[in-house]
Amino acid sequence: MSNPNQTIPGQYRGNFLREVEANVEEGEWVKMCMQCGVCAGSCPLGPYWDYPPQQIFMMIRAGKREEVLSSTSMWMCTSCYNCMVRCPRELPITHIMHGLATYAKRIGKAPQTPITPRFAQKFWDNLTVTGRVNELKLGLALYFINGIGEGIQTAMKMQDIGLGMLKTKRMSPFEILGGHGIKDKAGFRAMLKKAEEIELAKIAKNQVAGV
Amino acid sequence: MTAVIATNQTILVVGGGISGITAALEAAECGKQVVLIEKNPSLGGRVSQLYKYFPKLCFPTCGLEINLRRIKANRNIHLLTQAEVEQVSGVPGDLSVTIRLRPRYVTEACTACGDCAKAVIAEFDDEFNYGRKRRKGAYLPFNLAYPQRYVMDARMIGTDDAKAAQAACKANAIDLDMQEEVITLKVGAVIWATGWKPYDAAKIQPYGYDRFQNVITSVEFERMLDPFGPTNGQIRRPSDGAVPKNVAFIQCAGSRDRNHLQHCSRVCCMATLKQTTYVREQLGDAARSSVYYIDIRAIDRIDDFHRRVKEDANVTFIKSKVASITKDGATGDVFLHGNDLEKPGVGSDMRYKNRHDLVVLAVGMEPSVSAAWLPTNPHGFLEGNPSTGIFGAGVSSEALDVNRAVQNATAAALRAIQVVNRVAGVEG
Numbered sequence: 001m002s003n004p005n006q007t008i009p010g011q012y013r014g015n016f017l018r019e020v021e022a023n024v025e026e027g028e029w030v031k032m033c034m035q036c037g038v039c040a041g042s043c044p045l046g047p048y049w050d051y052p053p054q055q056i057f058m059m060i061r062a063g064k065r066e067e068v069l070s071s072t073s074m075w076m077c078t079s080c081y082n083c084m085v086r087c088p089r090e091l092p093i094t095h096i097m098h099g100l101a102t103y104a105k106r107i108g109k110a111p112q113t114p115i116t117p118r119f120a121q122k123f124w125d126n127l128t129v130t131g132r133v134n135e136l137k138l139g140l141a142l143y144f145i146n147g148i149g150e151g152i153q154t155a156m157k158m159q160d161i162g163l164g165m166l167k168t169k170r171m172s173p174f175e176i177l178g179g180h181g182i183k184d185k186a187g188f189r190a191m192l193k194k195a196e197e198i199e200l201a202k203i204a205k206n207q208v209a210g211v
Numbered sequence: 212m213t214a215v216i217a218t219n220q221t222i223l224v225v226g227g228g229i230s231g232i233t234a235a236l237e238a239a240e241c242g243k244q245v246v247l248i249e250k251n252p253s254l255g256g257r258v259s260q261l262y263k264y265f266p267k268l269c270f271p272t273c274g275l276e277i278n279l280r281r282i283k284a285n286r287n288i289h290l291l292t293q294a295e296v297e298q299v300s301g302v303p304g305d306l307s308v309t310i311r312l313r314p315r316y317v318t319e320a321c322t323a324c325g326d327c328a329k330a331v332i333a334e335f336d337d338e339f340n341y342g343r344k345r346r347k348g349a350y351l352p353f354n355l356a357y358p359q360r361y362v363m364d365a366r367m368i369g370t371d372d373a374k375a376a377q378a379a380c381k382a383n384a385i386d387l388d389m390q391e392e393v394i395t396l397k398v399g400a401v402i403w404a405t406g407w408k409p410y411d412a413a414k415i416q417p418y419g420y421d422r423f424q425n426v427i428t429s430v431e432f433e434r435m436l437d438p439f440g441p442t443n444g445q446i447r448r449p450s451d452g453a454v455p456k457n458v459a460f461i462q463c464a465g466s467r468d469r470n471h472l473q474h475c476s477r478v479c480c481m482a483t484l485k486q487t488t489y490v491r492e493q494l495g496d497a498a499r500s501s502v503y504y505i506d507i508r509a510i511d512r513i514d515d516f517h518r519r520v521k522e523d524a525n526v527t528f529i530k531s532k533v534a535s536i537t538k539d540g541a542t543g544d545v546f547l548h549g550n551d552l553e554k555p556g557v558g559s560d561m562r563y564k565n566r567h568d569l570v571v572l573a574v575g576m577e578p579s580v581s582a583a584w585l586p587t588n589p590h591g592f593l594e595g596n597p598s599t600g601i602f603g604a605g606v607s608s609e610a611l612d613v614n615r616a617v618q619n620a621t622a623a624a625l626r627a628i629q630v631v632n633r634v635a636g637v638e639g
Contacts, residue, residue: 036463036505040561041534041549042417049558052550073558086417086534088468 025099039083130181228256230605231404303600314389316363330379466575
């Protein structure tokens with residue numbers, strides 16, 4: 001497959017709003033934003049976003065494809081839903097942010113910092129092995145996400161908490177050997193495969209339509 | 212007690228605010244018989260509760276007085292107060308209306324001397340001042356009330372207080388045995404002018420109207436300016452009665468919001484601009500006003516007013532729908548939180564936390580069309596349908612300012628006149 005970032009904008013004749021509407025979950029809501037800014041003001045992480053939600057929506061309409069897709073903003077969302085309950089037009093803002101993040105990652109635009117996109121991938125890889133999250137492995141994966149030096153440092157810093165969790169049986173050291181999982185792993189994998197097929201079919205359909 | 216002669220050539224006007232008064236007068240001055248009914252003990256409606264009108268900044272009492280004189284002078288209008296429609300049935304030109312009349316306990320012999328009020332001890336929240344003031348159990352709704360007759364609060368009936376009022380009345384005008392009545396009128400057409408009520412600000416949870424004393428509504432602010440209002444015409448903040456120095460006005464408080472009223476209430480922007488002139492007029496350079504808005508909708512001619520207010524260096528406009536209000540416990544001040552959309556930069560540059568000592572919520576207009584059998588649109592406004600013989604007038608049909616409500620009511624009067632003219636056979 002050729003580089004999607006060269007082919008996709010052409011499909012939408014450079015109209016980024018249409019690209020978002022076609023490819024981003026709940027993207028068809030973006031045009032409904034009336035720029036009141038209540039989402040931005042309600043976001044507990046608002047001061048840390050490069051572009052608050054209402055600005056992201058305006059940038060989508062203004063065709064700022066690069067800036068939006070490579071932005072760290074939607075990766076800052078903690079899914080607190082404050083914006084969504086206050087939005088006077090009932091835009092599913094939280095879902096749009098996740099949709100934008102997913103789309104940016106899919107076409108290779110997700111930023112390397114913050115670590116949220118990388119951690120999300122690690123979470124997924126961890127979860128899909130046994131159908132249950134292996135917290136020990138996931139925790140270690142997070143510690144070492146930026147390399148071995150920082151990993152050891154973090155692990156040392158957290159050792160009291162780790163030992164406490166072991167003592168109170170909140171974490172089992174044997175999880176490192178593979179860990180617990182669900183009974184029907186084959187069924188679980190089949191389900192994920194089916195979901196992936198559906199998702200890929202949706203993407204292929206969008207590409208054929210190329211509206 | 213109530214002998215009202217009505218025929219199928221009579222027009223019933225429901226609601227005695229500016230729209231109902233206008234519709235009644237226009238029809239009556241065309242020679243039609245009109246029955247005007249009002250839920251409250253006095254005519255006047257929301258307009259009587261305003262300090263000034265925009266854009267000319269004249270006093271509504273002036274126009275109201277002219278209209279009341281027109282009503283007094285017109286023999287075609289029959290007025291019923293404390294009356295509410297229960298049901299309307301029939302077809303245009305032959306309608307039957309059931310009306311419930313609540314007793315006033317004061318007869319037409321009342322001279323409005325006020326002796327009964329002096330004799331009474333019981334006090335209640337004053338509806339005219341949105342509960343920001345107390346009034347006696349025997350009371351005149353407001354100074355310009357029409358009919359100019361006292362009212363006995365129904366909650367007082369059966370007490371010694373009521374008997375004391377009766378004993379104090381030199382005109383012998385208090386009748387404590389008055390009963391509720393239900394009457395049925397035959398009319399040709401109905402003009403529905405039941406108006407609006409301010410949106411319940413407590414429902415806008417993040418603004419804390421129900422938690423913070425110094426967060427008030429625009430209609431309450433309007434009452435504050437009345438020399439007979441809760442603060443005798445002085446702009447004061449409720450928590451400690453101090454003179455505010457830094458007033459915030461929040462636009463679209465409950466309007467243009469799918470969680471509250473979906474429609475734009477149209478008057479709130481102009482009402483806020485007008486209220487900044489109150490602050491300027493009374494407090495001069497000692498106080499600042501800040502207007503938090505989505506966009507200022509000062510429509511057509513009145514945009515001049517908007518421009519004039521913008522020239523005032525003491526008025527700041529901040530393009531932002533305020534996200535939430537928190538309290539500064541020690542001072543009674545509040546903080547407004549949000550993002551200023553016109554600030555350049557990234558998220559942290561736009562974010563504000565502004566201290567204010569008084570916040571005025573420009574609350575929306577919620578239509579007062581409560582009867583379930585009336586046809587309404589999804590926003591709760593009366594849906595015009597000529598086949599019912601019921602015509603909406605004023606804010607019961609859409610969000611309007613006074614000027615447009617009067618135009619709208621005149622149009623409704625004309626539609627009703629056409630119906631009764633058809634009945635009389637003078638119009639095809």
